[in-house]
Amino acid sequence: MKIKPSSVLSFAASALLFLSSIACLVLQPDLIAITPLWEFALAVSILTVALSAIINRIWRLGPSKVAVLSIDLLYVLAVFMLIFTGSLGPGFEIRSPLGIGASFGFKLVLPFLVLVASILTAKDSINMLYNYSQKGKQSLIFLAIRLSAVISLLILGGILFIIVYKGIWALSWQFLTEPPRKLGQAGGISTAILGSMWMVLGAMIVSAPLGIGAAIYLHEYSRNVRMNRFITIAVSCLNGVPSVVFGLFGLAFLVTHFGISLLSGSIILGLINIPTIILTSQEAIKSVPNSLREGSMALGATKWQTIKKVVLPSSMPGILTGLIIGVAKASGETAPIMWTAVTFTATPVQMIYGVIPNVLQPVNNLDYHLLNLIYFLGAWDVEKNAWGTALVLLILVLTTNMLAVLVRSYYRKKISW
Amino acid sequence: MDLPRSSRIQLQRRYKEKFVEAVLFVCAMASIIIMLLIFFFLVREGLRAFVDVGILNLILGQKWHPAGDIYGMMPLIIDSLMITALALIINITIGLPLAIYLSELAGTEERDILKPAIELLAGVPSIVYGFLGIIILVSYLQSTFDLLTGRSILACSILLGIMFIPRMTTICEDSLRAVPSEFREGSLALGASSWQTIRHVVVPAASSGIIAAIILNIGSIIGETMAALLVVGNVPRMPSPLFNVFGQGATFTSVIASEMGEVARGSLHYQVLFAVGLVLLAVVSILSVLADLIRARIQKKFGGY
Numbered sequence: 183m184k185i186k187p188s189s190v191l192s193f194a195a196s197a198l199l200f201l202s203s204i205a206c207l208v209l210q211p212d213l214i215a216i217t218p219l220w221e222f223a224l225a226v227s228i229l230t231v232a233l234s235a236i237i238n239r240i241w242r243l244g245p246s247k248v249a250v251l252s253i254d255l256l257y258v259l260a261v262f263m264l265i266f267t268g269s270l271g272p273g274f275e276i277r278s279p280l281g282i283g284a285s286f287g288f289k290l291v292l293p294f295l296v297l298v299a300s301i302l303t304a305k306d307s308i309n310m311l312y313n314y315s316q317k318g319k320q321s322l323i324f325l326a327i328r329l330s331a332v333i334s335l336l337i338l339g340g341i342l343f344i345i346v347y348k349g350i351w352a353l354s355w356q357f358l359t360e361p362p363r364k365l366g367q368a369g370g371i372s373t374a375i376l377g378s379m380w381m382v383l384g385a386m387i388v389s390a391p392l393g394i395g396a397a398i399y400l401h402e403y404s405r406n407v408r409m410n411r412f413i414t415i416a417v418s419c420l421n422g423v424p425s426v427v428f429g430l431f432g433l434a435f436l437v438t439h440f441g442i443s444l445l446s447g448s449i450i451l452g453l454i455n456i457p458t459i460i461l462t463s464q465e466a467i468k469s470v471p472n473s474l475r476e477g478s479m480a481l482g483a484t485k486w487q488t489i490k491k492v493v494l495p496s497s498m499p500g501i502l503t504g505l506i507i508g509v510a511k512a513s514g515e516t517a518p519i520m521w522t523a524v525t526f527t528a529t530p531v532q533m534i535y536g537v538i539p540n541v542l543q544p545v546n547n548l549d550y551h552l553l554n555l556i557y558f559l560g561a562w563d564v565e566k567n568a569w570g571t572a573l574v575l576l577i578l579v580l581t582t583n584m585l586a587v588l589v590r591s592y593y594r595k596k597i598s599w
Numbered sequence: 600m601d602l603p604r605s606s607r608i609q610l611q612r613r614y615k616e617k618f619v620e621a622v623l624f625v626c627a628m629a630s631i632i633i634m635l636l637i638f639f640f641l642v643r644e645g646l647r648a649f650v651d652v653g654i655l656n657l658i659l660g661q662k663w664h665p666a667g668d669i670y671g672m673m674p675l676i677i678d679s680l681m682i683t684a685l686a687l688i689i690n691i692t693i694g695l696p697l698a699i700y701l702s703e704l705a706g707t708e709e710r711d712i713l714k715p716a717i718e719l720l721a722g723v724p725s726i727v728y729g730f731l732g733i734i735i736l737v738s739y740l741q742s743t744f745d746l747l748t749g750r751s752i753l754a755c756s757i758l759l760g761i762m763f764i765p766r767m768t769t770i771c772e773d774s775l776r777a778v779p780s781e782f783r784e785g786s787l788a789l790g791a792s793s794w795q796t797i798r799h800v801v802v803p804a805a806s807s808g809i810i811a812a813i814i815l816n817i818g819s820i821i822g823e824t825m826a827a828l829l830v831v832g833n834v835p836r837m838p839s840p841l842f843n844v845f846g847q848g849a850t851f852t853s854v855i856a857s858e859m860g861e862v863a864r865g866s867l868h869y870q871v872l873f874a875v876g877l878v879l880l881a882v883v884s885i886l887s888v889l890a891d892l893i894r895a896r897i898q899k900k901f902g903g904y
Contacts, residue, residue: 210742210743280840280842281839281840281843282840282842282843282845282846283746283747283843283845283846284744284745284746284845285744285745286744287743287745289743290743290744316792316794316795317792319794320792320793320794320795323794324704324794326696327696327699327700327704328700328704330692330693330696330697330700331696331697331700331701333693334693334694334696334697334764334768335697335713337693337761337764338717338720338764338765341720341723341728341731342720342723344731344735345727345731391626392626392629393626394626395622395623395625395626395627396623396626396627396629396630398623398626399620399623399624399626399627400627403620403623403624404627411895412631413627413628413630413631414891415888415891416630416631416634417630418887418888418890418891419634419884419887419888419891420630420633420634421887422815422818422819422822422883422884422886422887422890423634423637423822423880423883423884424821424822424823424824424852424879424880424883425822425824426822426824426852426855426856426876426879427637427641427822427876427879427880427883428637429855429856429859430640430641430644430855430859430872430873430876431636431637431640431641433859434640434641434643434644434873435636435640453633456629456630456633457630460630484612484615484616485616486615486616486619486620507722510722511722513724514722514723514724514725514726514727515724516724516725516726516824516825517824517825517852517856520856520859520860521859521860549724549726549825552726552727552730553726553825556726556729556730556733556829559733559734565734568730572727572730572731575724575726575727576723576724576727579722579723579724580719580722580723583718583719583722584719587715587718587719591715
C-alpha cells in the first residue's frame with residue numbers, strides 16, 4: 183500500500199478534532215482557548231481531503247462517491263465558516279426549541295458540530311487511504327468498533343474509579359464498627375453491614391436447597407419433556423420478575439404474617455435468588471459426563487446414591503459459583519425489602535441465646551441506608567458517608583462476585599474429563 | 600415381618616428413593632408455585648382498582664393525581680416506553696460493538712481479562728448506579744442543557760442504558776461465540792473479508808441470541824427500580840410536547856416505589872399501585888417467555904448456547 187501523506191495528515195487532523203471535541207463535551211471547559219485550534223484543524227482537514235481527492239482522481243470512481251465527498255466537505259466548510267465569521271460565538275444559544283424545556287448553548291453546540299465534522303473527515307480520509315476498497319471499509323468499521331469498545335470500557339472503569347476514589351476517604355475503622363448516629367450524618371454503618379449479612383444468609387438458607395433440588399430434579403429425574411419445558415419457562419419468568427413486584431408480593435403476603443422483619447426480607451430475597459441458582463446448578467449438573475453416572479449405577483448404587491456421591495460432588499464448583507453469585511445478587515437488592523424488612527433507625531440485630539438472631543424484628547440494611555442518605559443529600563451534609571456506604575456495598579458485592587469467578591476458573595483448570 | 604433381610608433393605612431403599620424424588624419434585628414445582636402466588640396476590644390486591652376505576656379509565660387515563668383519587672396510567676406507559684426505547688438504543692450501540700470486539704477482534708488474553716471484568720460489573724447494585732446518576736449525570740445534564748432540574752427522562756434513559764451494557768455484552772458475546780467456527784472459515788475461504796464474514800455470516804447466525812438478549816434487556820430496563828426512582832424525577836404527567844425527553848417523568852416502577860411507602864393499606868391508592876404492579880408483571884412475563892422461546896430455538900439450531 184502506498185502511503186499518502188495528505189490522507190494521513192487529514193486523518194491525524196480529524197483524530198485530533200474527535201478527541202478534543204469529545205473531551206470538551208464531557209468536561210465542558212471554557213472554549214475560547216480551543217476554538218483557534220479547531221479552526222486550524224478544520225482548515226487543514228478540508229484542504230488535505232480536497233487535495234487527496236484530486237490526487238486520487240476520485241471522479242473516476244463514480245458520481246456517488248463524489249457527491250458524498252462534496253457533501254461532507256460542504257458541511258465541514260460550513261462549520262469552519264460558522265467559527266471563522268464568529269456567528270457561533272460564546273453568546274450563541276438555542277433557547278427552548280419546539281417548546282422543549284432545554285436550551286442548547288455554545289458549549290454544547292460547537293463541540294457537537296466539530297465532532298460530527300471530525301467523524302466525516304476521518305471516514306473520507308480512511309476511504310481515500312485505501313482507495314475506497316473493501317479493505318478500507320473494513321478497517322473503518324473495525325476502528326469504530328474498537329473505539330466504542332474503548333469508550334464503553336472507559337465508562338465502566340470510570341464508574342468503579344469514581345466510587346473508589348470518593349469513597350476511600352470516608353472509610354475508617356470507626357465508620358465500619360460504629361452504628362449510625364444523627365440519621366446517618368455521623369457514626370458508621372456497622373448495624374447496616376451486619377443486618378445485610380444476616381438477611382443474605384437467610385436468603386441463602388431459603389434459596390439454596392430449593393434451587394439445587396429443582397436443578398437436580400430437572401436434569402436427573404424428570405422424564406416428562408413437556409413438564410420440564412413448563413418449569414423452565416416458569417424459572418425464566420421468575421428470573422425476569424422486577425424486584426419491585428417482589429416487594430409488592432412480600433407486602434401483600436409475608437408482611438401480613440411475619441410483620442416487617444428479617445424473616446420476610448430473607449424469604450423474599452431467597453425467592454429472587456432461586457432462578458439464578460437453578461440455572462447455574464443445572465449447567466453444572468449438565469456438565470457431569472454420563473459415564474460417571476453409568477459407572478456408579480453399574481456398581482449397584484441407586485439413583486439417589488449416585489446423585490449424592492457422584493453427581494453432586496463433581497458438579498460442586500459450578501453450584502458453588504451459582505450460590506456465590508446469588509449472595510452478590512441478594513446483597514444488592516433494595517426495592518424488595520424497602521417495605522418488608524428494614525428500618526433506618528440504628529437497630530442492632532438482637533440475638534436469642536447469643537447465637538440465633540431474632541428473625542421477627544426489622545433490621546438495618548446497607549442498600550436501604552444508602553437510599554436514605556441519598557434522600558438526605560440536599561438537606562444535610564451526608565455526601566461523604568454516602569460515598570463510603572456505596573464503596574462498602576460495592577466492595578462486598580464485587581469481592582463475592584470475584585470469588586465466584588475465581589472458584590470457576592480454579593476448578594475449570596483442575597477438573598477435566 | 601417375615602421377609603428376608605435383603606428384600607426388606609431393598610424395600611426401604613425403594614421407599615427412600617421415592618421419598619427423595621417427591622421432595623425434589625416439590626423443589627422443582629416451587630418456581631411455578633411462586634410465580635402463581637405472585638400473580639394471585641397482585642390480582643387479589645389490585646383487582647378492585649380495575650373494578651372501581653374501570654379498566655379503560657385506569658389504563659388509558661391521562662392524569663395521575665393520587666391526591667384527588669384520579670388514576671390514569673397513560674403518563675407512566677408513555678414515559679416507560681420512551682425511557683425503554685432510548686435506553687435500549689444507548690445499550691445496543693455501546694454493548695453490541697463491545698461484544699463483537701470481544702468475540703471476534705480481541706486476542707485470547709485480552710478476552711480472558713475483559714470478559715470476567717465485564718461480568719463483574721454486571722453485579723454493581725442498582726442503588727449505586729442511582730447514586731452516581733444523581734451526583735454526576737443529573738448535575739451534568741442540568742448545567743449542560745440549562746434545565747430546571749436534571750432529573751429527567753433523558754437522565755433515566757442514559758443511566759439505564761449504561762447500567763445494562765454488561766448484561767447485553769455478555770449474552771451477545773456468548774451467542775456470537777456459539778456460532779461454529781466452520782461458518783467463519785467457510786466464509787473466509789470463499790474470499791470474504793473478515794468484516795464481511797462478521798456482517799453477513801456471524802451476526803446473522805447469532806441473531807436469535809442477540810434478539811433474546813435485547814428482549815431480556817427490555818424486560819430489565821422496564822423493571823429496574825432504584826436507579827429509575829432516583830433520577831427520573833417522579834412527576835407522573837404526560838410529556839409535553841410528546842417528544843420532550845428533558846422533562847421529568849415517572850415509570851411504573853418509580854411510581855410504585857415512591858408512593859407505596861406512604862399509602863394506607865387497603866385504600867384505593869394502595870390497590871391502584873398493585874394494579875400498576877400487575878400490568879408491569881404481565882408485560883415483563885410476556886417478554887421473558889418470548890426470550891425463552893427464542894433461546895429454545897437457538898438450542899435446536901446449534902445444539903448449544
